[in-house]
Amino acid sequence: MLNIFSEAWQALLNFFGPLALVLVVGLVVALTYVQINALFLVWLERKVAGHIQLRIGPKEVGPFGVLQTIVDGVKLLSKELITPRPASWLLFVLSPILVFMPVLVPFVVLPFGENLQIRDLNVGLMLIFAFAGLNVLAILMGGWASNNKYALLGAVRSVAQNVAYEIPLLLSAMSVVIMANSLSLRAIVEAQQGLWFVFVQPVAAVLYLVGATAETNRAPFDIPEAESELVAGFHTEYSGMRFGLFFLAEYTNMFIVASVATTLFFGGWRGPIADGPWWFLAKVYLLIFGVIWVRWTFPRLRFDQLMNLAWKYLIPIALVNLLATALILKLVR
Amino acid sequence: MLRKTLTDDTFYLNMGPQHPSTHGVLRLLLRLDGERIVECEPVLGYSHRGHEHMAQTKSYLRFMPNPSRMDYLAGLMYNHAYCLALERACGVEAPRRAQYIRLICAELNRIASHLLWFGAYLLDLGGFTPFLYAFDDREDILAILGEVTGSRLTYSYCRFGGVARDLTPAFPQMTRAFIAKLRARLADYDTLVSKNIIFINRTKGIGPISREQARDYALSGPNLRACGIGHDLRRVEPCSVYPDLDFQTVTTNQDAGIGDCYDRYLVRMGEMAQSLDIVEQALELIPEGPIRAKGVPQEPAPPPGDYQFSYESARGLLSIYLVSDGSRVPVRMKWRTPSFSNLSILPLLLPGTLVADTVAILGSLDLVIPEIDR
Numbered sequence: 224m225l226n227i228f229s230e231a232w233q234a235l236l237n238f239f240g241p242l243a244l245v246l247v248v249g250l251v252v253a254l255t256y257v258q259i260n261a262l263f264l265v266w267l268e269r270k271v272a273g274h275i276q277l278r279i280g281p282k283e284v285g286p287f288g289v290l291q292t293i294v295d296g297v298k299l300l301s302k303e304l305i306t307p308r309p310a311s312w313l314l315f316v317l318s319p320i321l322v323f324m325p326v327l328v329p330f331v332v333l334p335f336g337e338n339l340q341i342r343d344l345n346v347g348l349m350l351i352f353a354f355a356g357l358n359v360l361a362i363l364m365g366g367w368a369s370n371n372k373y374a375l376l377g378a379v380r381s382v383a384q385n386v387a388y389e390i391p392l393l394l395s396a397m398s399v400v401i402m403a404n405s406l407s408l409r410a411i412v413e414a415q416q417g418l419w420f421v422f423v424q425p426v427a428a429v430l431y432l433v434g435a436t437a438e439t440n441r442a443p444f445d446i447p448e449a450e451s452e453l454v455a456g457f458h459t460e461y462s463g464m465r466f467g468l469f470f471l472a473e474y475t476n477m478f479i480v481a482s483v484a485t486t487l488f489f490g491g492w493r494g495p496i497a498d499g500p501w502w503f504l505a506k507v508y509l510l511i512f513g514v515i516w517v518r519w520t521f522p523r524l525r526f527d528q529l530m531n532l533a534w535k536y537l538i539p540i541a542l543v544n545l546l547a548t549a550l551i552l553k554l555v556r
Numbered sequence: 557m558l559r560k561t562l563t564d565d566t567f568y569l570n571m572g573p574q575h576p577s578t579h580g581v582l583r584l585l586l587r588l589d590g591e592r593i594v595e596c597e598p599v600l601g602y603s604h605r606g607h608e609h610m611a612q613t614k615s616y617l618r619f620m621p622n623p624s625r626m627d628y629l630a631g632l633m634y635n636h637a638y639c640l641a642l643e644r645a646c647g648v649e650a651p652r653r654a655q656y657i658r659l660i661c662a663e664l665n666r667i668a669s670h671l672l673w674f675g676a677y678l679l680d681l682g683g684f685t686p687f688l689y690a691f692d693d694r695e696d697i698l699a700i701l702g703e704v705t706g707s708r709l710t711y712s713y714c715r716f717g718g719v720a721r722d723l724t725p726a727f728p729q730m731t732r733a734f735i736a737k738l739r740a741r742l743a744d745y746d747t748l749v750s751k752n753i754i755f756i757n758r759t760k761g762i763g764p765i766s767r768e769q770a771r772d773y774a775l776s777g778p779n780l781r782a783c784g785i786g787h788d789l790r791r792v793e794p795c796s797v798y799p800d801l802d803f804q805t806v807t808t809n810q811d812a813g814i815g816d817c818y819d820r821y822l823v824r825m826g827e828m829a830q831s832l833d834i835v836e837q838a839l840e841l842i843p844e845g846p847i848r849a850k851g852v853p854q855e856p857a858p859p860p861g862d863y864q865f866s867y868e869s870a871r872g873l874l875s876i877y878l879v880s881d882g883s884r885v886p887v888r889m890k891w892r893t894p895s896f897s898n899l900s901i902l903p904l905l906l907p908g909t910l911v912a913d914t915v916a917i918l919g920s921l922d923l924v925i926p927e928i929d930r
Contacts, residue, residue: 272684272685275685276684276685276688276689277688277689277692278688372567372569373569376569376591376911380591442682443682443754445682453911454575454576519684519685520683520685520748521682521683521752521754522678522681522682522683522752522754522755522758523681523682523683523754523758523912524754524757524758525757525758525910525912525913526591526910526911526912527910528757528758
């Protein structure tokens with residue numbers, strides 16, 4: 224029996240080549256993980272929100288309501304996919320797919336553990352940011368194609384916000400890259416052997432977390448979908464699983480930015496004892512918990528205030544921080 | 557109604573009647589230049605039920621349940637005002653105990669109304685959590701009012717010449733416990749919301765109303781007091797047993813006050829604290845005695861003539877104008893409700909602000925649309 228498996232494995236290896244196989248298996252695992260992660264995060268969000276708000280959150284389906292999200296997912300799947308008549312059909316249908324595709328790619332380079340990484344690319348960090356940038360294009364497409372004024376306003380806001388907040392995000396990540404001397408995520412984690420970068424680069428860490436919250440459209444920066452102003456923002460016209468894909472992408476994005484934060488600033492898979500992926504996951508979910516906490520505590524910023532925050536404060540601070548890091552490193556080395 | 561002109565870059569946005577922030581069925585026609593508002597026109601009438609006409613078709617007694625359906629968030633105050641108006645028209649006075657009971661319930665209702673406003677306003681600004689806290693507090697009030705009146709939202713508890721039932725034995729203790737709880741909560745709200753930088757940025761300097769504008773547009777209630785005009789009918793034209801009670805009229809600083817959203821917020825929060833004081837004092841002062849005036853007819857029939865009565869409801873000046881021909885059915889009953897005037901200033905405030913400010917300004921005026929439409 225075992226023989227057959229190992230022979231089949233050998234045949235596959237010969238056919239695809241080892242790297243391609245790892246990639247395929249890795250992506251399948253990643254896709255599965257994305258679903259489970261989203262299910263868990265939605266449950267976590269509702270549960271945490273419930274407890275913050277004097278409620279208890281979901282509790283009926285499964286122990287502590289953990290299966291609630293699955294039931295909701297089934298409901299979403301069974302809903303009719305409505306395409307508004309004046310909408311631009313092709314773009315409207317493509318948008319949720321395009322929003323979801325790029326969130327899978329970063330899983331290729333995320334270092335969950337020392338040997339738990341699909342591929343360690345030497346431009347890993349760039350890859351993540353490049354694909355994170357695609358997200359906004361799909362949102363603009365969806366908002367535009369819906370032919371709805373609220374959706375358009377949401378999409379326009381989203382573009383302005385993402386463009387503004389990607390800059391401090393990248394700049395703060397660059398400070399870390401300079402310190403680690405590499406864009407490879409594994410190398411960045413290795414560079415934090417002694418001291419996590421959050422202690423060396425506290426400003427960059429704060430900037431990154433603020434930028435990441437804005438990048439994932441989370442409160443208090445949830446301007447593109449501000450429900451009290453724009454009904455539901457760019458996804459006003461989306462129903463069923465098309466809406467579900469936006470939702471899935473949002474929660475996966477949360478996971479990705481938290482993973483990148485863990486890698487860049489919190490020592491990745493390293494912990495005080497027993498290094499391993501469990502430390503990585505613990506840190507990621509702790510960060511996400513923080514983001515959820517913030518969401519349910521603060522009111523929403525106004526659009527122009529959000530822009531001011533990015534262009535007048537975050538970007539200059541990030542630039543100064545980057546220059547200072549470069550200068551000090553030049554002097555020390 | 558705004559006409560479509562395609563000569564410039566502006567476009568029209570129809571906000572409502574189904575929109576999460578218009579609270580009910582208000583429709584706003586906005587002309588936008590990007591996100592900036594050029595023009596605004598509120599459209600009303602989606603919740604018109606013809607209460608005033610209903611009043612002309614049935615007797616005073618049978619109209620009793622209607623007033624609390626006009627402003628369903630401060631139903632007891634409308635009920636109270638209606639009874640006071642009838643009593644004044646007929647020259648009847650309710651016993652002291654009944655007056656105190658009514659006043660306590662009305663003030664509790666005012667707190668409930670302001671609490672709901674507080675929650676809904678923060679919801680408009682994107683903070684979801686305060687909404688549920690406010691509802692938790694409001695739930696206590698509804699339980700207390702339910703205990704004494706038997707209903708939770710639309711009350712017909714006050715009667716011509718008294719109240720329907722006496723206080724239950726549990727009432728004073730429940731109310732005192734609630735007062736202590738809400739005082740602690742108000743302190744929490746102060747630290748969590750009033751001092752929150754995002755909240756301050758969203759409300760300070762937004763939608764300012766000058767004193768002259770407030771007078772011109774006949775604003776009333778907290779909206780007027782936030783402009784620095786300390787006009788409160790409970791003090792200016794006291795009815796019931798308000799003169800016996802010691803409380804402050806909450807206004808903003810006369811010099812610094814510019815009547816913006818933040819001032820309106822502070823005034824309402826201050827009024828809640830004052831109402832708590834009123835209820836606490838009234839609970840001490842409440843005398844024993846009958847709860848219904850003796851020898852008043854079941855069906856009131858004011859002598860011929862016209863009568864006018866004003867009352868400070870949670871949202872401002874509530875005024876009832878009655879024309880009677882001596883029968884049990886009114887010839888005309890006109891209700892002047894505060895939200896109509898409070899809404900009428902909106903087209904003045906909005907131009908030049910952003911879409912997000914629309915929500916902040918609209919919410920800060922504390923409108924109840926069915927009360928405008930009636």
